Amino acid sequence: MSNNTNSAAAGRRVSSKTIATLGMLSAIAFAAKLVSNVFPMVSGFLSFDLKDVVIVIAGFISGPLAAFAVTVVVSFVEMITISSTGVIGFVMNVLASASFACIASGIYHKDRKLKGAIIGLVAGVLCMTAIMLLWNWLITPLYMKVPRSVVVGMLVPVFLPFNLVKGGINATLAMILYKPVVTALRKARLVEGKPASAKSIKWGLMIVSAVLLVTFVLLALVLAGVI
Numbered sequence: 001m002s003n004n005t006n007s008a009a010a011g012r013r014v015s016s017k018t019i020a021t022l023g024m025l026s027a028i029a030f031a032a033k034l035v036s037n038v039f040p041m042v043s044g045f046l047s048f049d050l051k052d053v054v055i056v057i058a059g060f061i062s063g064p065l066a067a068f069a070v071t072v073v074v075s076f077v078e079m080i081t082i083s084s085t086g087v088i089g090f091v092m093n094v095l096a097s098a099s100f101a102c103i104a105s106g107i108y109h110k111d112r113k114l115k116g117a118i119i120g121l122v123a124g125v126l127c128m129t130a131i132m133l134l135w136n137w138l139i140t141p142l143y144m145k146v147p148r149s150v151v152v153g154m155l156v157p158v159f160l161p162f163n164l165v166k167g168g169i170n171a172t173l174a175m176i177l178y179k180p181v182v183t184a185l186r187k188a189r190l191v192e193g194k195p196a197s198a199k200s201i202k203w204g205l206m207i208v209s210a211v212l213l214v215t216f217v218l219l220a221l222v223l224a225g226v227i
Contacts, residue, residue: 021190022058022066029054029074034082040224043154045144046162048220052097052170056124057178059105060117061191067101088143095135100128100167104174121174125167132163162223168216176209 032050039048051074059067075093083089104124108116136159141148185191221227 017190018062018066021185022062022070024190025054025058025061026070026073026077029058029070030077033074033078037082039220040226042162042223042225043158046158048166048169048224049093049096050170050173052100052167053173053177055097056101056104056121056170056174057181059101060108060174060178061182061185063109064102064106067105068098071097071101085143088139092132092135092139096128096132096163099131100124100170103127104171117175117178121171125164125171128167129160129163133159161219165216165219165223169213169220172209172213172216176206176213 029051032054036048036050041047055067055070055074058070071094075090075097078093079086079090085092101124104117104120107120107123110116111119133155137148137151137155140146140151140154144151182191218227
């Protein structure tokens, strides 16, 4: 009887830690969205969004269902606070973030190594890009109040590069930030496991990630017409 009680209590503690961690990451993801608002828009209405970095990290920690939960919570809070796009914006946010973070974290949880993380992130970017092309074709004519033929003409020159660049930035930042975030959460005892030592940092990966990040940021600035 005592062992069963202890196990149930341990389960509740784990559940409480998970909820606390996901709640904190949801708040950070919303803050990342606020920071993203300072970035210039592409074609007058497409905005780069850093919240997916935090959402995919949540997925890497707790699985694709956690990534989806954080996506819905953050997108809903965004809709009722800072967004002017209403339900349409909410749906598009959920589709974009969930397709990226859920695919990436699902693959990573099948292979919890660097290879699994990279494959997951690349698959997430490609999946998100494909899904957003389809849904922009369906929804954007209603949002912009233009004929569908106008949107079709924007799919390849505007929506395709925008989503690839946005996904590339978020995937690269997730690779850079995942280990430091997990280490901090482990030290706070919100995530199980031993804190990673400084020697475990792969400097080669960090250098490649930095080069990719600079590349994607430059491409983003070109798309936004800044340079």
